[in-house]
Structures are given as C-alpha cells and as structure tokens.
Amino acid sequence: MKTIIGNWKMHLGIRESVAHARGVLRSVMGHEVLPEIVICPSFTALSEVRKVLVRTRVALGAQAMGTERFGAFTGDVSVAQLDDAGCGFVIIGHSERRAMNAESDTVVNAKMKLITQTSLVPVLCVGESKDVRSAGKAEVFVAQQIEAALRGVTINASSRLIVAYEPIWAIGTGLSATPADAIAMNVGIREAVKKAFGGKSIALSVVYGGSVNGENAYQFLREPSIDGVLVGGASIKIHDFEAIIAAGRDVMIAQSV
Numbered sequence: 490m491k492t493i494i495g496n497w498k499m500h501l502g503i504r505e506s507v508a509h510a511r512g513v514l515r516s517v518m519g520h521e522v523l524p525e526i527v528i529c530p531s532f533t534a535l536s537e538v539r540k541v542l543v544r545t546r547v548a549l550g551a552q553a554m555g556t557e558r559f560g561a562f563t564g565d566v567s568v569a570q571l572d573d574a575g576c577g578f579v580i581i582g583h584s585e586r587r588a589m590n591a592e593s594d595t596v597v598n599a600k601m602k603l604i605t606q607t608s609l610v611p612v613l614c615v616g617e618s619k620d621v622r623s624a625g626k627a628e629v630f631v632a633q634q635i636e637a638a639l640r641g642v643t644i645n646a647s648s649r650l651i652v653a654y655e656p657i658w659a660i661g662t663g664l665s666a667t668p669a670d671a672i673a674m675n676v677g678i679r680e681a682v683k684k685a686f687g688g689k690s691i692a693l694s695v696v697y698g699g700s701v702n703g704e705n706a707y708q709f710l711r712e713p714s715i716d717g718v719l720v721g722g723a724s725i726k727i728h729d730f731e732a733i734i735a736a737g738r739d740v741m742i743a744q745s746v
Contacts, residue, residue, distance in 0.1 A: 491524040491737040492717030495724030506534035516731040524737035539575035550578030594637035619658035632681040639685035649692040653719040659699030703732030
C-alpha cells in the first residue's frame, strides 16, 4: 500500500476546500486499486470537508494539534476535538510549525504522547536543513529528532506511525531530494524508530515530502522502501494531485503483478 497525504496548509477557505475535496473524489471514481489518500484542510474547513468524505475512500487529517487534551488554551485545537471532527490522521512536527510556532522537540514529544492514546494516526515530520546536510550530519540529526519525539511514548499491537522525511531545504523551494537520498534516510529512520520502541513491533510507514509534484512523484513512489508521499503545494492543484494519485495507483498495480 502507498499513502498519499495532501497538506493544504493555509491556502483554501471553506468553500474552496469543499470544492477541492469533491475534485479529489471525482479523480478516484471508478478505480478499484487506490493508494491510501489523506487530505488535510485548515481547521475551519474540517467539518464541511468531513461531510464530503463520508463513506468514501479518502480520509480526513489535520495539519496540527495542541499539547493538551482540554483546558484554557486559547487558539489551540485538541486531539479530542480533532477526533470529534472526524479526523483519522494528524501532522506533527512539520518544519513550518517548528520554525514559525516554536514547536521544539519537547512540544512534539508531548503531542506524540497524547495522540498515541487515541485512534488517530500521527504523521511525524522530520528533516534536516541545508547546513546540516552539507556538514554530513543529516542522518544523525534526523535520528535525534525521532528519538526526542518518541521518548516515553507507549505503543500497543495496533499502534500505527507514519514518519514523513521532509528535508527542510526541499520544502517549497522547487528542489527535492533524489530517491536515493530518501531511501538512504529511510533506513536510518526505521532503525531509529525500532530503537526508540525497544524493538517492539509497530505498523510503520515512511513517506517522503519536499516539493513533491505530478512530475516527480512516480520516481519516489516506485521505490519499495518509500511508502508514500506527503504533498504540500501540489496537493491544492487538482491536476497535479490527480497525477500523484495516479502514480501511486500505477505503482501498486505494477508491484502486485
């Protein structure tokens, strides 16, 4: 199974989000084989988009969450509220949140501890800056991010985790890592997750994000060790997103033969 996650960021209003969700549904109609598809609108659009996605094969996700279950935290949205809104997934630790909202490793860890107490699937984002990569420390940096995020997190037999490798230097820049770069990093990510959980088994998917679009998605998705893609800007362009979904579908069909 390949997983395709669309992070709509702060681009679309409620009506636009509903229309775009309907466009995504139209693009998957009539196809028996499909990747797992998750779309993540803004908080304000979650309820209306949920109505569009009911009883479909497209899942709803959130772009972020707060660090507490409830209480006097103005402006925050709790994991319980996301569950109530119909979300099945939530993005945690995105580099934009880390950089612009002061989300430290401690904050990411607090969120991971909360979400693993629910049925929502965390999409944990990790990735290095250009300076870290140039210094030859990318793998160590990402492993440290994972260790910090998962420290003290408890899992059970049904736990699922998606780790999204998003090199910071490739987000919104038009640049992207090569499939070889992503494959090499995925090895380290899987080892770091295994170490963090003391070797305990978990349903782990490792996806790539960073300027993924309709033209380059196939070269990442065709790699068996890359379980999917986290898509930013291209996910709000319906033709691009259709092409990415089609690439995932084609790979799944080819690899099932």
